[in-house]
Amino acid sequence: MAHRILPPGSTIGMLGDGQLGRMTALAAARLGYKTHVYAPGSQGSPGAQVAAAVTSAGWDDLDALEAFARSVDVVTLEWENVPVAVVEHLNRFTPVHPGGRVLSVAQDRVEEKSFVNALGIGTAPWRAARSADEVAAAVAEIGPRCILKSTRLGYDGKGQARIEPGSDPAEAWAAIGSDAGIVEGFVSFSCEVSVIVARGLDGSMAAYPAVENRHKDGILDKTIAPARVPAETAAEAERVARRIAEALDLVGVLAVEMFVTPDGGVLVNEMAPRPHNSGHWTMDACHSCQFEQLVRAVCGLPLGSVERVADAEMENLIGADADRWPALMAEPGARLHLYxxxxxxxxxxxxxxxxxRPRS
Structure with missing residues (x-):
């Protein structure tokens, strides 16, 4: 089926104004597109600093949303927790990618796990919980070492509580501050990997190689590309990511985070239908980065090459880490990105x- 191709000079609407929106806007500008950012309180934000236009208004401002939608040629997002009702409202006036169905799955951890398992793809054992008693019952069924997460929101370790042998499930329930949770059992794994896959309006797909992720205090610390896993494991991780993107009928980019089990298999941990922190290395080590792929996908363009031209290690600069910028700028071979x-x-x-590093 023919699809509309937006030519350079068109305007992309971006829901969200953080660093992901910023880097998408920069990639769009390089291809000749303009970006209009929409977010509450976005004046002076990372995305607003580089966008051609900015709307600072709430998610409940229907008039502002309509005006925004009518000013752009397509809408995408940098944050999967934009209210689904907002996306559906915008879609009355202009195409939105990814759409409401994708967000409804990605916004709820129970929906996400159910969706993945229905595809025959493995995850850690899990149970939904809506009370401290249900948490206790889930722990009794899954095992004494679990993690309790809120079903919605929560990222970089927020909205989570560990449950260890002898700990009180009621305390964990109170700690997450939510009326709906998911209890996930701990699994034995050798490392964590992720795959980012782009999918276009025509259903074409392109997946970046699996990368290895290391976390510190619940936040991504380093990403190593390519992942130091057997070729069969990397191929399976890519197959899983492609399968999920296809089943979602995604238009855009999708990051799928996975555990690598001791036997070389993979279990899906979580996913995000947007550019992802573990894909930032593609800006410097691939022919087309994840942000350019998002632009290409939502504008109906052919997807770019995901070929890796170098090995890479991406390090996040968290808090005061950014104060190291003088030394990093002087470091040969280091590519610094400040937000x-x-x-x-x-x-x-x-x-x-x-x-x-030279490509391996």
């Missing part, structure tokens, strides 16, 4: 640095 955030806070992503 334009005025205030440094503990746990806040201020930028990243990618170090390249």
């Amino acid at each position: 334009g955030k005025a205030e440094s806070r503990p746990g806040r992503k201020m930028g990243h640095v990618t170090r390249l």
